[in-house]
Amino acid sequence: MARSLPASRPSALQTVARWLLGAAMLTAGTGHLTTQRQEFQAQVPTWLPLDKDLVVLASGVVELGFGAALLALPRQRVTVGWLLAAFFVLIFPGNVSQYVSRQDAFGLNSDRARLIRLFFQPVLVAWALWSTGAWSAWRARRR
Structure with a gap:
């Protein structure tokens, strides 16, 4: 049986960051x-056969x-954090595709702007892992 990841009590800053990320996800999902x-269609890679x-x-x-x-699920925040981080990794090819195919969307109307956008995806991954306590739970489990 798999051991569940320990989850320490999140700091107030982590909780606020998780709420902000949740609100951002709701806003982005509504925009989709x-x-x-x-705008979001510009990020769907042309090689994706869908x-x-x-x-x-769907996204x-x-x-x-x-x-x-x-x-709404603070007790499952660690699992949600890992899944959201994986989601951010899975959608990264869309951001790369937007850059490579030079698709304008969301005000990203230059190669430079689209390139800079690529560096924000790791920030989203880190935000998901830190704000949910997923990263610290993983580190605690390894001890």
């Missing part, structure tokens, strides 16, 4: 389903789920 659908709108809608639903989980 409504006013920003075309309908771009379907990918945007929007996933983002809404993550946002809700970050806000």
Whole structure:
């Protein structure tokens, strides 16, 4: 049987950061389903053999789920943190595709802006792992 990861009590700063990330995920997920659908389609890699709108809608639903989980499931925050970090890694090829294919979206209308955007994905991964306590739970488990 797999051992569950220990979760220490999060700091107030981690809790606020988790709430902010949850709100950001809810906002992004809502954008996927409504006013920003075309913008998000610019990030769907051309090599992905799926309908771009379907990918945007599905990822929007996933983002809404993550946002809700970050806000409403504090006892599962470590698991949610790892899953959200993995999600951020999985969608990174879309950001690379936007850069390589020179797709304008979200005000990223230059190669420089699209390149700079790539460096924010690791920040999102770190935010998910730190704010949920996933990183510290993993480190505690390794001791």
